[in-house]
Amino acid sequence: xxxRSQKVLIDNQILFPDYFKFPQNKDFQQHSAAAWMxxxxxxxxVSIFLQKIYDDALKKKCTTTLISxxxxxxxxxxxxxxxxxxxLAKFIGFSEIEWLVVQRNPxxxxxxxxxxxxxxxxxxxxxxxxxxxLEYGFFSTSSPDYNYKFVFDIKKFSSFFxxxxxxxxxxxxxxxxxxxxxxxxxxxxxxxxxxLNILRKEANNIGIQRKRPSKEKIEFRYLANFxxxxxxxxxxxxxxxxxxxxxxxRLNRNKNLLPEIQLKFKEYFS
Numbered sequence: 001x002x003x004r005s006q007k008v009l010i011d012n013q014i015l016f017p018d019y020f021k022f023p024q025n026k027d028f029q030q031h032s033a034a035a036w037m038x039x040x041x042x043x044x045x046v047s048i049f050l051q052k053i054y055d056d057a058l059k060k061k062c063t064t065t066l067i068s069x070x071x072x073x074x075x076x077x078x079x080x081x082x083x084x085x086x087x088l089a090k091f092i093g094f095s096e097i098e099w100l101v102v103q104r105n106p107x108x109x110x111x112x113x114x115x116x117x118x119x120x121x122x123x124x125x126x127x128x129x130x131x132x133x134l135e136y137g138f139f140s141t142s143s144p145d146y147n148y149k150f151v152f153d154i155k156k157f158s159s160f161f162x163x164x165x166x167x168x169x170x171x172x173x174x175x176x177x178x179x180x181x182x183x184x185x186x187x188x189x190x191x192x193x194x195x196l197n198i199l200r201k202e203a204n205n206i207g208i209q210r211k212r213p214s215k216e217k218i219e220f221r222y223l224a225n226f227x228x229x230x231x232x233x234x235x236x237x238x239x240x241x242x243x244x245x246x247x248x249x250r251l252n253r254n255k256n257l258l259p260e261i262q263l264k265f266k267e268y269f270s
Contacts, residue, residue: 003029015062017053032069104174118221
């Protein structure tokens, strides 16, 4: 939405930078790569990114620069990276930094991560994920690109963040974040009413970009990932009996685990 509405945002003195372009992903329309560089301690890369967007903001007469990326979630746990990122930004010239975090219902978030990461060549176990979340307040896992920290105990980690990094952190409830259109709760304080209506129309045109696959497809992907195979029709047809049996086993196991996970989450996050 921000990428497709860059001109509207600039009219409100807000820059949403169009910076990262990778040959393997021409539609990379957010800034998680800055979080990747931070995790790798590529300070030169982060500095180049921040300098570029600072210069662009001045050139386009914007007073606010908005960057967005799900992978910045790591900064709630790895606060040393957030401190480093802020120090570089302030050195370059940014005078004030505000952090925005969207908090989702824990069980919904668990199921969303579990579904999404099946397409990342990863192998996850929903029971182990839940145990880690209940023990530490977050879940950690790795893909070929990034070591993720998915934060569930937002209350605890936002408190650490405010103490160690920046008091200027706002937590937005997921239901509020998607109410009317995605991001409205943020944009309403940044743009005029005319622009807000334009953003609403654009958001409705975009619709839902990534729908959750079926439970069967999720488990089929994890099975293929575990075996180092492609989760395609050929793999399924060549190994149908074995694949269907293992997929059903994982489905039944998850079905048996979820009621207990739901109960423990309710106790932990109440």
